[in-house]
Amino acid sequence: MRVQMPTKTLAEALGHVERVVPSRSSNPGLSLLRLDLEPERLVLSGSSLDLDIRARVEADVQGEGSAAVPAAVVGQVVRSLPSDTVELAFGDFDLEISSGGFSTRLQLVAAGNAPEVHFTGTFDGGIDARDLASALEHVRYAAAVADYQAVFRGVRLELHDGRTRAVATDGFRLASYHTDVSTGLDADLLLPARSVDEVVRLLGDGTAAMALAAGQVTVDNGPYTVNVKLMEGTFPDYERVIPKAFPVSMEVGADALAQAVTRVAVMADKSANHRVDLFVKDGVATITAEGSYGRAQEALEVRQAGTEDEISLAFNAKYLSDAVAPVRGDLRLRFSGSTTPSVVDDLADPAYLAMVVPLRTG
Amino acid sequence: MRVQMPTKTLAEALGHVERVVPSRSSNPGLSLLRLDLEPERLVLSGSSLDLDIRARVEADVQGEGSAAVPAAVVGQVVRSLPSDTVELAFGDFDLEISSGGFSTRLQLVAAGNAPEVHFTGTFDGGIDARDLASALEHVRYAAAVADYQAVFRGVRLELHDGRTRAVATDGFRLASYHTDVSTGLDADLLLPARSVDEVVRLLGDGTAAMALAAGQVTVDNGPYTVNVKLMEGTFPDYERVIPKAFPVSMEVGADALAQAVTRVAVMADKSANHRVDLFVKDGVATITAEGSYGRAQEALEVRQAGTEDEISLAFNAKYLSDAVAPVRGDLRLRFSGSTTPSVVDDLADPAYLAMVVPLRTG
Numbered sequence: 018m019r020v021q022m023p024t025k026t027l028a029e030a031l032g033h034v035e036r037v038v039p040s041r042s043s044n045p046g047l048s049l050l051r052l053d054l055e056p057e058r059l060v061l062s063g064s065s066l067d068l069d070i071r072a073r074v075e076a077d078v079q080g081e082g083s084a085a086v087p088a089a090v091v092g093q094v095v096r097s098l099p100s101d102t103v104e105l106a107f108g109d110f111d112l113e114i115s116s117g118g119f120s121t122r123l124q125l126v127a128a129g130n131a132p133e134v135h136f137t138g139t140f141d142g143g144i145d146a147r148d149l150a151s152a153l154e155h156v157r158y159a160a161a162v163a164d165y166q167a168v169f170r171g172v173r174l175e176l177h178d179g180r181t182r183a184v185a186t187d188g189f190r191l192a193s194y195h196t197d198v199s200t201g202l203d204a205d206l207l208l209p210a211r212s213v214d215e216v217v218r219l220l221g222d223g224t225a226a227m228a229l230a231a232g233q234v235t236v237d238n239g240p241y242t243v244n245v246k247l248m249e250g251t252f253p254d255y256e257r258v259i260p261k262a263f264p265v266s267m268e269v270g271a272d273a274l275a276q277a278v279t280r281v282a283v284m285a286d287k288s289a290n291h292r293v294d295l296f297v298k299d300g301v302a303t304i305t306a307e308g309s310y311g312r313a314q315e316a317l318e319v320r321q322a323g324t325e326d327e328i329s330l331a332f333n334a335k336y337l338s339d340a341v342a343p344v345r346g347d348l349r350l351r352f353s354g355s356t357t358p359s360v361v362d363d364l365a366d367p368a369y370l371a372m373v374v375p376l377r378t379g
Numbered sequence: 380m381r382v383q384m385p386t387k388t389l390a391e392a393l394g395h396v397e398r399v400v401p402s403r404s405s406n407p408g409l410s411l412l413r414l415d416l417e418p419e420r421l422v423l424s425g426s427s428l429d430l431d432i433r434a435r436v437e438a439d440v441q442g443e444g445s446a447a448v449p450a451a452v453v454g455q456v457v458r459s460l461p462s463d464t465v466e467l468a469f470g471d472f473d474l475e476i477s478s479g480g481f482s483t484r485l486q487l488v489a490a491g492n493a494p495e496v497h498f499t500g501t502f503d504g505g506i507d508a509r510d511l512a513s514a515l516e517h518v519r520y521a522a523a524v525a526d527y528q529a530v531f532r533g534v535r536l537e538l539h540d541g542r543t544r545a546v547a548t549d550g551f552r553l554a555s556y557h558t559d560v561s562t563g564l565d566a567d568l569l570l571p572a573r574s575v576d577e578v579v580r581l582l583g584d585g586t587a588a589m590a591l592a593a594g595q596v597t598v599d600n601g602p603y604t605v606n607v608k609l610m611e612g613t614f615p616d617y618e619r620v621i622p623k624a625f626p627v628s629m630e631v632g633a634d635a636l637a638q639a640v641t642r643v644a645v646m647a648d649k650s651a652n653h654r655v656d657l658f659v660k661d662g663v664a665t666i667t668a669e670g671s672y673g674r675a676q677e678a679l680e681v682r683q684a685g686t687e688d689e690i691s692l693a694f695n696a697k698y699l700s701d702a703v704a705p706v707r708g709d710l711r712l713r714f715s716g717s718t719t720p721s722v723v724d725d726l727a728d729p730a731y732l733a734m735v736v737p738l739r740t741g
Contacts, residue, residue, distance in 0.1 A: 097642040118678045121673060122675075284456075310452045313456070315482070
């Protein structure tokens, strides 16, 4: 059993698999990388239990068979190899990795000790890989971190005829990315936000084929296939909470708004939710913050519209910045009231919508 | 009291002062930045007790006076300002920082609360700032971290007629940078390695003027002046331990050697001093390491010389890599024996010399 291939190809595939496979685990098998030699292909696979990953990369392969090695060690070795090509020679007890004048012998583990990962679903669904990555990337920030209710730590993926939508919320803000694309599937899925990060990193060009099975969705794109274990739980009825009427709205460059909020927020107290105040009147949005060191203020010219002349409200600076961050050009910020959610629209991309609940100031 | 100046100038000066001033301290005055308005100059100063720093930067100044503010907050504000120019307006109780549409008011503290820093020595000495930076940078890595004897945590600076030398050692390795330059001073100084890092960062073009006073050395270069509090203690008689006879030596590219050591060391056990073995014979240096995951080896072609045909010894991989790192082109590695120190020379820069003690392998 012998494999020859470009070092870069192996390093890239290993990089992805290594991020999934835990470097330490109470179950030592879980930190193993499984290697399968197929005709003209080296297959690398591993699992974190939440996520199974497989990379199938072209290689010059002699022989067939399977083996396992600790993923973290192989990754470290391969990233530092001196030559553009690498050779893997499998012995009975060890794997010799050679490149240029360098060689290393790693003790092998029987392949059976590594977690078995199966990618056996039927790929009934498909979507342009870049579209899927874009939808997930736009909303991922709005998922909650560890402290919150489990369902808030997921990203919902709604796959229906003529409609693909990604949504995330932590109860204080929400992000949604809606496209008219069909995947050929009909399901509402809830993916762990951490698995979503990995899926986004793997997605490249071409089609991402999708297969549903009990408790998991399989995504296949380029050399990579992943099983994402789905979360259970009832996602909130979020459409109900998005306001319909907006007495004041403003349009402004997303970058200008984000920078102003960041600057002013330096003076905000962390213990008071990073509160920044926003006052919109006469085409000027004035952002202020006050804390134990002093006070900051910035005025931005905006294109103001609406049925009312002014509005005053307060936000968590981080939540407002996060909502604005995916917008490249100009955005519209619509205010439903001082205590009810505000909505961010990307003027160049109607697929994106974000909602932020103002802070209570009374 | 009012100051106008380019944002970049203020941000750069603040960046240096802020690194010295502790952001929190049991003595709250120590975390203050002192601002003095002089004709056409804003003077920023602060102290960490180990190091006093002063930056005098050109500015459009109206009025004279002094005030203090928390250093960390000002730094954060100034780094994010929107416009190329900034205005500081000093009121009775607060400092208003304005730039573009942004403004902030910081509560002022009476200047007397900030540490008083005096730069009153006579600048009898001087050296090209780049030469001083180069000497300190070449040796700093060999100083010990916190665990060791105090004197090993310093960098020795030997200033004598026709001789300027920087030396650091932790007892297991040593680095020395020797030049024939005269500073006009005659003293052996011991500077804390952390203060050396800051001095290196501040040094720019032109002359670094030097003044000696009881327990400190003052260095003045460009807009910056620092007082470095000196360490006490007897530096080891290091010249005595540098070997004189070398039965084997080899010449090789520094980068090729460093990379090979790093690659092979992946297999070395951290608990065994990152041991890598080196065997030099017939113009080939073979580097090997063995640990719980397996074994690695790399062969490098070298230009070998000396009275003996071969040598075999072991190093801490990190110590060998550190000694090699300051060399840009080719180096000579001279071996005095398997258990006695080896010496690294930079073939393009005779000022640099490093010594590494081999690991005991018996």
